[in-house]
Amino acid sequence: MSKKNIKIGTRGSKLALWQAEQVQAAISGAFPHLTVEIEIIKTKGDIILDVALSKIGDKGLFTKEIETALINGEIDLAVHSLKDLPTELPEGLIIGGMLPRGEVRDVLISKDGRKLTEMTENDRIATSSLRRKAQLLHFNPNLTIVDIRGNVDTRIQKMKDGHCDALVMAGAGIIRLGYEKLITEFLDPTVILPAVSQGAVAIEIREDDEFIQRVVDAVSDELTWQTTMAERWLLRTLEGGCQVPVACYSEPHGSQLKLTGLVAGLDGKTVIRKTVDCSLDEASEKAIELAQAILDEGGREILDSIRTV
Known part of the structure; x- marks a missing residue:
């Protein structure tokens, strides 16, 4: 060299x-x-x-x-x-x-320590992500979702200043900055499926x-490469981006992979979610097939309607 x-x-x-x-x-x-x-x-x-x-x-x-x-x-x-x-x-x-990939899940940080199931329509949950907003509303249509911008420190300070009652953010960033103690709960992927290649x-x-x-x-790291590249193939096939409610989570088990993809309407009323089990070696190929299945079962109409807004 x-x-x-x-x-x-x-x-x-x-x-x-x-x-x-x-x-x-x-x-x-x-x-x-x-x-x-x-x-x-x-x-x-x-x-x-x-x-x-x-x-x-x-x-x-x-x-x-x-x-x-x-x-x-x-x-x-x-x-x-x-x-x-x-x-x-x-x-x-x-x-x-x-x-090597870090924490994949999203986390909830609330001012008073209440969990997502304890939030009411009077509580303002802040996120900058349409993916999170759509899934939060699907989980509970009565939630009030507000927008927020800025880095992690800025968002936490905005919550303390009264902009919102809770934040939903990527867990990896919170952990990497040493703010684990602020986390109220990790949000299970069955509730909020993470962003493609999150962490x-x-x-x-x-x-x-x-x-x-x-x-x-x-x-x-080879495992991170295989899993996240599969997720990115799903995203590419869906022609999604950061500001489209698309999510994907690849869960490795030895040489096998459980791959889940999701497309949601902005209001959270319609969610297309599908899962496939495959080997790591065929993950990218199966991710493309999974994306096509999501498109064919209503995902295409959801994404087309969002892109014309």
Whole structure:
């Protein structure tokens, strides 16, 4: 290996930096002779904080500026929450690898310690995700769902300031920031199916950079790769994105996988949910078939109606 310095591009939030530092530590551990630096890059999603995510448009919202720097050679690799990464990447870029997946489930954080089953129509539950909103309303149509933006700390402070009575967020981020004690409950996937590839950290690289690919191969987790790639194939087949109520959860058991996919109407009244059991080796193929089955059983009509809103 001839290259001595590697530059990682990332967003500047606490969580994004945590993820980048994990990649930095993994690479430094595997290749002690390399100097690994982190460069913070602001994205559109970091700058526009007063508009609901569903109204901004989601393609590359938290990734485009970082990917531009990667394409231009200003950084050597980019670190993202995999769930923020569109299924179609810019030409010349690929997902080079992934760290071992963290907590997959969503969590509820409430001001007074009440669980989801104890929430009433008078309680305001905050989320920025249409996926969470639709499933919360399906679970209890009487819930009041309000929008919220900002990083984890900002959202927690907004709750304390009275913006809402409870938050629903990805458990991985809460745990990674050391806020486990704030978690009221982990939401079972039968209640809130997680986002596609939730809890996974992706390392994006240039397709033709063989040196960086060898570096990333040394720190990448194969099981995370197999499970999340299957989920991303489901999302790609559904032509969904961050701001469409699509969810998928792959639960590995040895060499087998239980794959569940979901499409929901915005009001939560209609939910198409299907599950398939398969081997890890055929997971991506089965994910595509699962997505087609969801589309054929009403998912296509749901998604078409949302896209015309």
